[in-house]
Amino acid sequence: MAAAVAIGLPTPTRASLEPEPRCAHCDSPVSAVRVDLRSERQFCCDGCHSVYAILHDAGLEGYYAQREPAALERKTAQPSRRKFEELDEPSFRDSHCQPRANGALTTSFFVEGVHCSACVWLLERLPRVAPAVVEARYDLTRSALQVSWDPTKARLSEVARALDSLGYTPHPSHEANSSAEQRKGDRALLLRLGIAGAAAGNVMLMALALYSGEFSGMAEEYTALFRWASLAIATPAVFWTGNVFFRGGLAALRTRTPHMDLPVSLGLLAGYLGSAVNTLRGHGEIYFDSLCTLTFLLLVGRYLQRTHQRHSAKASDLLHALAPATARLVDGEALREVPAHSVTVGSIVEIGAEERVAVDGVITLGSSALDTSLLTGESFPEEVTVGDRVHAGTTNLASKLRVRVESAGRETRLGRLLESVESTQRERAPIVRLADRVAGYFVVAIVTIAAFTLLLWWQLDASHAIDHTVALLVVTCPCALGMATPLAVSAALRAAARNGILFKGGEFIEELARPGTIVFDKTGTLTEGRLELVSWSGDEALKAFARAAEANSGHPIARAFQRSLGATPLRSSSCREYPGGVRAQVEGKDVLIGSRAFLTDQLGSVPAFALRQLQTEAQAGRTPVLIAIDGEVRAVAGFADTVRADAAKSLKRLAELGFQLEVLSGDDQRVVDSVVQHLGVPVALARGGASPEAKHALITLRRSNGQRVFMVGDGVNDAAAMAAANVGIAVHGGAEACLSAADVFTTRPGLDAIALAALGARRTMRVIRTGITLSLAYNLVGIALAVSGHLDPLWAAVLMPLSSITVVTAALRARTFNPRKQP
Amino acid sequence: MSIIFLILPITLLLSAGAVAAFAWATRSGQFDDLETPAIRLLHEAPPSLEGAADSPPAKPTRGSN
Numbered sequence: 059m060a061a062a063v064a065i066g067l068p069t070p071t072r073a074s075l076e077p078e079p080r081c082a083h084c085d086s087p088v089s090a091v092r093v094d095l096r097s098e099r100q101f102c103c104d105g106c107h108s109v110y111a112i113l114h115d116a117g118l119e120g121y122y123a124q125r126e127p128a129a130l131e132r133k134t135a136q137p138s139r140r141k142f143e144e145l146d147e148p149s150f151r152d153s154h155c156q157p158r159a160n161g162a163l164t165t166s167f168f169v170e171g172v173h174c175s176a177c178v179w180l181l182e183r184l185p186r187v188a189p190a191v192v193e194a195r196y197d198l199t200r201s202a203l204q205v206s207w208d209p210t211k212a213r214l215s216e217v218a219r220a221l222d223s224l225g226y227t228p229h230p231s232h233e234a235n236s237s238a239e240q241r242k243g244d245r246a247l248l249l250r251l252g253i254a255g256a257a258a259g260n261v262m263l264m265a266l267a268l269y270s271g272e273f274s275g276m277a278e279e280y281t282a283l284f285r286w287a288s289l290a291i292a293t294p295a296v297f298w299t300g301n302v303f304f305r306g307g308l309a310a311l312r313t314r315t316p317h318m319d320l321p322v323s324l325g326l327l328a329g330y331l332g333s334a335v336n337t338l339r340g341h342g343e344i345y346f347d348s349l350c351t352l353t354f355l356l357l358v359g360r361y362l363q364r365t366h367q368r369h370s371a372k373a374s375d376l377l378h379a380l381a382p383a384t385a386r387l388v389d390g391e392a393l394r395e396v397p398a399h400s401v402t403v404g405s406i407v408e409i410g411a412e413e414r415v416a417v418d419g420v421i422t423l424g425s426s427a428l429d430t431s432l433l434t435g436e437s438f439p440e441e442v443t444v445g446d447r448v449h450a451g452t453t454n455l456a457s458k459l460r461v462r463v464e465s466a467g468r469e470t471r472l473g474r475l476l477e478s479v480e481s482t483q484r485e486r487a488p489i490v491r492l493a494d495r496v497a498g499y500f501v502v503a504i505v506t507i508a509a510f511t512l513l514l515w516w517q518l519d520a521s522h523a524i525d526h527t528v529a530l531l532v533v534t535c536p537c538a539l540g541m542a543t544p545l546a547v548s549a550a551l552r553a554a555a556r557n558g559i560l561f562k563g564g565e566f567i568e569e570l571a572r573p574g575t576i577v578f579d580k581t582g583t584l585t586e587g588r589l590e591l592v593s594w595s596g597d598e599a600l601k602a603f604a605r606a607a608e609a610n611s612g613h614p615i616a617r618a619f620q621r622s623l624g625a626t627p628l629r630s631s632s633c634r635e636y637p638g639g640v641r642a643q644v645e646g647k648d649v650l651i652g653s654r655a656f657l658t659d660q661l662g663s664v665p666a667f668a669l670r671q672l673q674t675e676a677q678a679g680r681t682p683v684l685i686a687i688d689g690e691v692r693a694v695a696g697f698a699d700t701v702r703a704d705a706a707k708s709l710k711r712l713a714e715l716g717f718q719l720e721v722l723s724g725d726d727q728r729v730v731d732s733v734v735q736h737l738g739v740p741v742a743l744a745r746g747g748a749s750p751e752a753k754h755a756l757i758t759l760r761r762s763n764g765q766r767v768f769m770v771g772d773g774v775n776d777a778a779a780m781a782a783a784n785v786g787i788a789v790h791g792g793a794e795a796c797l798s799a800a801d802v803f804t805t806r807p808g809l810d811a812i813a814l815a816a817l818g819a820r821r822t823m824r825v826i827r828t829g830i831t832l833s834l835a836y837n838l839v840g841i842a843l844a845v846s847g848h849l850d851p852l853w854a855a856v857l858m859p860l861s862s863i864t865v866v867t868a869a870l871r872a873r874t875f876n877p878r879k880q881p
Numbered sequence: 882m883s884i885i886f887l888i889l890p891i892t893l894l895l896s897a898g899a900v901a902a903f904a905w906a907t908r909s910g911q912f913d914d915l916e917t918p919a920i921r922l923l924h925e926a927p928p929s930l931e932g933a934a935d936s937p938p939a940k941p942t943r944g945s946n
Contacts, residue, residue, distance in 0.1 A: 249908070
């Protein structure tokens with residue numbers, strides 16, 4: 059309300075005369091509350107302010123001069139404020155980093171939020187912000203930043219945090235690891251493409267001479283020369299550069315799966331053999347020009363397809379980094395650090411406050427609160443005491459625990475979970491793409507028509523039967539068909555990436571375009587994933603006391619108090635955290651904040667008004683917290699994980715697109731129900747209390763029943779389910795391991811990117827279908843000409859590029875992932 | 882016109898030379914990244930030349946807020 063008052067007051071003349079203030083970092087308008095009249099620069103939020111300060115201190119203000127105005131339309135990325143601790147684990151170093159000369163290590167990150175050349179400029183000056191970095195090189199095509207840093211000066215997590223503080227959230231990528239092999243493949247394909255292009259150009263020149271010769275007459279010896287030269291160039295072009303198609307066609311035959319390479323190989327082989335025989339005989343039609351163009355154009359499609367595949371880190375590598383690599387073993391009186399996987403069952407390990415648990419086991423000493431959100435997705439910390447079970451990957455929030463080990467390493471629940479992610483991904487059946495399915499029918503149709511043509515002309519004019527059949531096979535070779543999909547998909551992938559949606563491969567666009575069930579995780583996906591103070595019953599003035607008492611704690615409830623209530627002038631002293639609550643002295647008053655059990659324990663009883671309020675809060679799916687001042691319960695606060703602002707709208711759009719919506723969460727059923735109610739969108743199924751294993755089992759069951767399921771999630775607990783789904787989608791800000799298990803992930807906050815992904819996928823499919831229809835139409839013309847015996851090489855040479863140009867234009871002009879366009 | 886019997890092989894030889902040059906360029910990684918160098922060109926000083934020798938300014942501090 060302070061904002062309204064501030065706006066209402068007559069402000070000093072300077073501010074009122076000037077235009078609306080704009081953020082010095084991201085250029086968005088600055089709200090009146092945030093305007094600081096003492097400063098000449100204004101900032102829209104703390105995030106922008108801190109990025110500006112970092113750039114200013116590092117002398118990198120040149121960024122603002124280089125930035126293109128267009129880049130400002132997209133909101134500058136915000137720091138995620140993650141800690142990136144998993145990057146410091148030795149297992150991560152082993153799997154993702156390569157040593158370089160002079161002791162430096164190199165790794166590669168996928169970086170979010172790179173829009174323009176100024177971003178590239180800034181990223182490559184990372185050494186100035188993080189002095190341990192020796193060199194940073196950005197690759198725009200692969201969105202990969204290669205970082206070399208000195209491990210003796212800084213840890214990788216510090217480098218990652220420096221990147222994040224600039225607003226470019228880094229994600230570990232396998233690019234550096236696979237790059238040697240990957241790059242070799244890329245180069246080999248590019249080389250084929252270049253040779254095919256050179257061959258096509260040269261053969262076309264000779265074909266031009268031959269075609270002109272047909273009209274104006276040409277001496278026999280020159281014709282022979284051009285024909286033989288064409289054969290000489292086309293032979294390596296077809297068999298060496300076109301080798302990829304023959305191999306693909308052979309594989310398709312062997313595995314009996316429909317594939318585009320089958321009709322392509324058929325056309326190439328028939329065309330080459332027919333033309334080669336005619337060259338040897340010295341008369342008859344030759345198609346070398348068409349064949350070479352065909353190989354070239356098809357390789358262009360293949361190249362586009364290849365360069366748009368993204369390689370993220372393997373989920374299993376990252377999951378290994380989720381649990382600490384060492385455990386503190388209790389050995390008599392002494393404590394020893396030992397590798398976590400070597401801990402034997404039955405031994406005792408100690409876990410300090412704010413430490414992550416490395417093993418599965420049972421608590422033998424102490425009680426504390428555990429943050430289990432990584433494993434279960436539960437937003438509220440779990441109170442644990444002697445006899446309770448703890449799992450690797452959870453975080454001990456409050457006090458020291460001793461745990462008797464039940465399993466370690468791969469045998470832990472986390473280890474088994476990651477194994478199921480890995481095995482599910484390995485066993486997943488490849489997606490048969492639309493163009494390949496069409497090609498399957500196509501090849502049958504072509505063979506039938508070819509046989510018919512051969513028989514027909516055998517009866518009519520046996521000397522031309524073979525020629526006409528070869529002509530048919532050449533002209534129907536699905537050049538445009540083979541280009542339609544890669545082009546449409548590569549254009550769509552670029553558009554999607556610009557709008558914050560990253561597909562790991564084009565096949566997922568096709569998969570997402572078909573209707574099915576979308577299963578949402580709740581915590582962190584439909585909701586913000588963190589607790590907020592949403593209700594307060596009691597004296598408003600007490601909020602300041604609660605805020606002061608919770609000022610120094612890292613407990614999720616304390617963080618929620620800090621976020622929701624802003625700074626307070628009150629000072630607290632002698633804060634002490636207990637399992638389930640906190641006690642502090644604030645301005646001479648004794649403040650107790652905690653759960654019902656904690657306050658009952660401390661005060662003996664809880665008054666009736668508080669009990670009633672507790673009931674109300676629990677029914678509403680909120681977490682109640684009691685506040686007592688000087689031994690008397692005075693207020694009840696309700697905490698809940700708030701639903702994302704755009705969730706209801708996005709879900710409604712998805713429902714309109716024909717998707718069935720479901721919610722599957724590890725959280726309490728009541729919480730799930732309250733979220734679904736809040737959304738106000740009809741949901742087919744809302745289930746709470748689902749463990750990661752249960753989620754995985756449910757998705758697997760659906761798929762084995764032939765249903766199409768898409769899983770949207772953000773946590774490790776969703777990773778296995780996402781790997782099992784037709785398409786796994788990770789939302790922005792999700793756990794790294796979850797991003798790796800996902801097939802699609804969004805790089806901007808909110809759920810509207812998912813609605814846009816589904817819509818864009820549909821539009822892309824429409825473009826692909828148009829392309830396929832167009833190319834089939836051209837083929838129909840070609841078939842008609844060939845069967846009737848009117849097709850000569852000139853017609854084939856004209857028809858093929860014409861159809862390709864049509865398809866290319868259609869694919870490139872399409873607007874697929876543009877959020878402004880409505881269908 | 883019989884000069885064509887000489888010119889054609891010469892043309893093909895020239896083409897072969899171009900293809901060989903392309904093969905060399907591809908193998909040495911000239912085409913690995915086709916987008917970033919175009920942007921890097923516009924930056925006033927290449928960071929690889931500044932390198933680690935460029936003494937970084939005072940230790941960056943976190944934002945004041």
